Amino acid sequence: MDSEASVSGLKQTKRPYVLAAVMLAMFMGAVESTIVSTAMPDIVSDLGGFSLYGWVFSAYLLMNSVTVLIYGKLSDLLGRKPIISIGIILFLIGSTLCGFAQSMGQLILYRFIQGIGAGAVMPIANTIIGDIYTKEERAKVQGYLSSVWGISAIVGPAVGGILVEYVSWHFVFWMNIPLGVLSLLGIWLFFHEHLEKKNAEIDYLGAIFFTIAISSFMFLLVEGGVNIGWRSNASVGIWFGIVLFLGLFIWQEKRAKEPLVPFAIWKVPSIAIANVVSFITGVMLIGISSFLPTYVQGVMGENATIAGFALTAMSIGWPIASTVSGRLLLKIGYRYTSLLGGIFLVIGGLLFVFMKSSSGPLWAAVSSFFVGVGMGLTSTAFIVSIQSTVEWQQRGIATATNMFMRNLGNTVGAALLGGILNSRLQRYLEHRTDSQHASINSINSLLGNSGNRGIPSSLVSVLRNGLSASLHTVFLFVFFCGLLSFVLVMFLPKKE
Template structure:
């Protein structure tokens, strides 16, 4: 009887064993959904801004998504350590799909921003939990190699995303850009339900919801200041000072809250490891760079270079092609030249790509823009691969979810701050340009919408079109000089990575 019971238990355990190839496929599909979202929405944004109006809210379409992504990524990471990766990832995908469906039905920019909040709320689970599942299933040596497979997702999405986005915008409707996620999310969910099986210890847990709330308030207040400072409010106005004070105070409360609770949402003990500290700080700065290019490059290519959406999408495609190529190389070089040297190569490429954008002119053409995008993608591929594999090799299973999520949180936080900060710089520069040309009474920021549509642009007089294009060019140059400065800071941070790696 006992022997028969053992056989049944053994048979049951075999039936419940995770099927690694199928789970990897499901993870790659979920990551593809998230990756294609980044490139396809950026490609469609000029058309969306023209259709819905309110160019002054352009950066909020990215900021709203990134804010919820940044805030929830830590919660999802912690929940996955407590309750398992599978249920958390599936719930995240479901929320993401609901947000995607609603985005397609938006008929004002304000509605789109609201629905992007919902989409971002679900997106916070996708990338970190997918990466953590890979960290669970494979050893350190396997993880370094498997990054090549994961990075191929970015390459495929890079080719398909902007191309499909450009075609949908040009021949169908930008709404389908969001609805494209639905079949991808459903397929990934089915595969996870069928093939991923986890053995989670059942015990009572305390979720740090207060910490999550404090983080949301702190980041939100800071983001509003960065978007509206110098545009709607002066930098020394009462609302700006009040919001900065609230943000600073709440971040202090968040720090003490995380020190106090038994199961913190962000365990600061992880940051005592030098490699994790440097990786997280560098991810913050590279996040700013990433959003600075992906958000505003299509506006430069379409509005200044006067190229169609498909060409604008091509200039972003090269970044996502450079990323997986570099990531595949990094996965192999990590085991030979180490994390630090691999990261330094990425840091150099980030600076070179930023120089291309800072020196870009209307006459440079889309090929030059695509080259800068490719270099930035190479830099991101080398650095992100190094950071993720290094972090997952440093911590044990029960902290792997939150450690991976913390690193992605820092990159998302950088993108959130970057979208707000760089969007604020763009808007401030445009307002200054209109004032210097005596057009502040007859034109506002939304006048720039006209540059993003070929028919409307061609109806402008030569002088008005020249003024608007000069304003957009100089404003985007201001953005890219800041991106270059952030690239230099990223490289300096990478130099602080320990020369000797933990085994």
């Protein structure tokens, strides 16, 4: 069932209302990332456990990454509507529980549940649009979908900052509930599928192997150099497990009738490059989303609202560029559109490298904006290209694979960059004679509305300088990701 056929075959489907419902579902997922990043400094200040900071993001992204391929395959077999509905319901359950979390451990557990649901929302929403709109219409409609990121970027940090300062951080999770309910109603009332359902043959064994491998990898990245020595027996044992289960995963994918990762899709050069670049930009994206608010608050000394608006600029640049990208695709093709996006990613990453504590939040916002423009140009080009390359029967899994690679980049990036931050900060404090036995969790005093909790000003200066140096290392890695993305985009086929 190609998109042209689906438009004529699904006459009962009211496309404008379905588009609105899909955009609402995407907004729910998009606002989650911006609003939680804005609220995290205050959440850590309240619940404690700065050393677990990265796991709040990693737990969500891990389950998102693992389930996205299962959902994509199920949507090809059972239809888009029931799968996205299940995802939204699970996401709302997780959001509700997150709001009731009383400790960092509970929050991480509930973020696992949230991530299981989130795995269905973004890829299936994009796939639905690929089904009900023609190839020519998709470039324009993708601009509409990307505008969701701009709206969420403005609403998320603004509302998040207000809720954190004047109400409670718990409400940043609960605000998802009405959004999800409205989206469900719109999808069930106005989206009507006509397809022959098949028996689902999901590669659950492959999913298990992959989950164990990537979870072990994340754990080592976060704890390595902090609680687990890189050359310790525990580290060697974990690496052995990673290689073993990754090998079992590849072996299972080659023999499975319905593999989670269809290797045939990867044989198409444009899809392969788009997926690899999506992974790298996923690392870049999570690095900025997770740690920029911490830099603005902990190093620059600004409040949660200012930190939120600094991050907002990235998601404002994203939809603007995505709308322009839809037009550029028809004029200059996806290769040159992607190259232009790669240039903006490099510029944005370079600005982050040169950012200092005295630069102010405006510098942070401009840097974020350039990265957002790069993301908007490349992501739109990739999705339209991939959906136009495959047939309906593979559109769900092809779209999900690209989302999976970006989510995987987010997952690995959250763990890797969190590990880099913790390791760099710990080394800094160990080599400072005036650290007064400060630990990584002492950073809690710089965040939120704690007012430094009465600690000596000399120690505040040490902690702030340590956090600045550690986050600068993170931003150096972000710049490297932008540079690598640009280099890879240059290898996209010239023939459209």
